[in-house]
Amino acid sequence: MNATDVVNLFHRHQIENNCMACYAKIYTIIFGALWGAIISAGIIGNIFIIFVILMDKKLMSSSVNQFLLNLAIADLGNLFFCTPDVLMILIDRAWILPDFSCNFVRFLQEYFLYASVLLQMAIGVERFLAICSPMRMQRFSTKTTVLVLGGVWCVAACFASPYFLFQGILIHRNFKYCAWKKLHNPWKDYFKNFEVVVLYAFPLILLTTLYSIMCRVLWGNRGEQNIANQNQQEAILKLRRSVVKMLIISMLLYFLCYTPIQILHLLKYAAPIWLRLLLNGLSFTSSASNPIVYIICCRHFRLRLRDLLASISNCCFWMFPNIGRTEYECVDEAMTTKLSRSPYVSFRSSRRQTSRHNLSTLL
Template sequence: MAFNSSDYLDALGESGLYEQNCTLADLRPHEFNASALDAYNISWELEESLMRCSYDARRINCSAADALCLCAKEIYRDYCAGRPEYYSYVYRIIGTLFQGIIFVIGVIGNAMVVIVVARNKNMATPTNCYLVSLAVADCAVLVAAVPQEIVSYFLIGNHWIWGRGGCAILVFLQNLGINASSLSLTAFTVERYIAICHPMKAQTVCTVERAKKITLLVWLFAVCYCAPWLFLTQVVPLKYAVDYPTQECTFKLSRDQYLYYFFLDFVVFYVVPLLPLLRPVLVHRQDPVHVADA
């Protein structure tokens, strides 16, 4: 089984890995036949190991003058391990600056909403209950997403430093915050519609106690719905040519197996919340009084 370097070149081009330092054009017509393998001290077993990425290419002995062997060695290393890739310094500075501003303003602003409502009893209204819930959900998303995004600017590739527990918890909090935010916003909108369009009915329906119960149900449902994310993530090792172990936080199953879960997210947290908002529009169109007024 001879190894044709052009196959590796095609694989490197399709995967979009890393730019090579050596000139690859000279390797296209070259084929590692038996005599070439003997000359480079590469056995058939070693060639198979290299193609399976189960051999450390740094152990291949090449003289400094043998550019072809050195270039082939570099292709092996980059294909199997990958060269470290970092963000540029400009990207790090700009990303850290803007992400940091968003994080500080977002956390402080939402925390102030919770503190102000909690300290002023006269602000204990149904509307403010939903606003507090929305503020807590937004804080959860900010805390779970932004710090890790800033840290990633200074790490190699997709390297994850928070371990298995951090992977599960942060992914869970991100989904929890987004979903609880959607449900809180829906409850807030329905409450405002009743208060404005049915003020007499709102005196008995839109109460603080009921708003607190609805908020509690919103968060209980969001927690139960997002709980599977605590078990659907994993940390897997990365193959980077560095002297320390690297790992990535990723899905435990293939992305195709999450399709129904993602589709359910769309229906439950985006389509269903629109239904109570569309009802007043449909009623308005069917009401002959409104039609006559128009």
């Protein structure tokens, strides 16, 4: 069960009841505000992550950051191509896009969703090899990273291809909706069960196992047995722990967001439409929450966000100079000079510059 299935159920329920306004206005208001906030925050956040990584050569030199870049692209694509379905539900209409776009949109929705979970698996494997077998491999080489990323996107395209081949426009009582057209039971059930295994069960088992082993290595006694240079290794160990924490939180959010809707599919529970719509919004949260996790857990993203907010603030003050003017700006010039020479002021400034200069990238 995913966004496509929920939308199809919604449209089918409308068509069977031969009405286009079967639900109260409060549904539109609540789900419109919920989905609008989630999708807007997710699109802005993932664009910010993409921009930060692309603009920093040090970040691009790390294989983890290249995976995070592609994960942000996948999450952005998932949110963007799910937006048309959200709008059709909110305006209470069936398929309003051109007929030829049906299978393209469905394919891209599943394509980016598959790519997202496959990239999380690739990140888990890369971290496992770097942390648990450091003598053989510290990190993926550039060539290996490119090959893995290319493989992820190709595999995602293969898994999502049935949506391109078998989805199409169905007409019922003069209403059009985009659904399975050429794939019928039991093959459709076989494919959906296979999708649950690939999209949910196997990644859950694999990532849980890998991160459990990594936690035992990083926080157990074995994490300190390979220390050659005490200070350097402690800094590396601390950074690796913070990265693994960030990845574990991202993984947990993904599975927490998708678990309820997968349970409904496996139990074939005929939940009310409002509950299915709510769980569908919860699944969007997975793609929207990753940038927030990165900003909270990674100091580099926090500093770049602070710089961005400062630039926006300066731009606003430049456009509207009277906004920031207060009585406290009229201070004695001699006092300002005296304060600027204070060792505490210069210490803070020097410390901030040194901190940004020595900022480390993700390992």
